[in-house]
Amino acid sequence: MHEMSLCEGIIQILEDESDKQGFQKVKQIWLEIGALSHVEPQAMYFCFDAVKQNTLAADAKLTILDIPGTAWCMNCAKNVKIKQRYDECPHCGSVQLQVTEGEEMKIKELEVE
Numbered sequence: 379m380h381e382m383s384l385c386e387g388i389i390q391i392l393e394d395e396s397d398k399q400g401f402q403k404v405k406q407i408w409l410e411i412g413a414l415s416h417v418e419p420q421a422m423y424f425c426f427d428a429v430k431q432n433t434l435a436a437d438a439k440l441t442i443l444d445i446p447g448t449a450w451c452m453n454c455a456k457n458v459k460i461k462q463r464y465d466e467c468p469h470c471g472s473v474q475l476q477v478t479e480g481e482e483m484k485i486k487e488l489e490v491e
């Protein structure tokens with residue numbers, strides 16, 4: 379389950395940030411997960427609860443925000459919504475799409491003390 383290592387990575391980021399910013403505790407985390415990122419939100423909740431024990435995020439509440447997949451269609455010359463990578467353009471059926479959004483996972487916001 380690669381969500382486990384992703385969650386461990388998040389804890390690592392939080393620890394680095396706490397050194398930089400000088401906070402002691404993380405109360406809430408908002409995490410953006412793109413629809414094309416192959417990250418399963420349910421698994422993230424589960425793994426996060428497991429890895430946060432005995433860390434600065436032990437009491438932190440995780441909120442996951444879904445980011446839809448977006449790609450640039452060269453044929454239509456506009457951004458279109460896609461559900462998965464290598465989808466066709468929903469308007470013209472072209473496969474010449476360049477993903478512009480929805481592949482990333484990132485921490486959007488932190489509430490700390």
Ligand SMILES: [Zn+2]
Nearest residue numbers: 451454467470
């Ligand atoms: Zn198109």
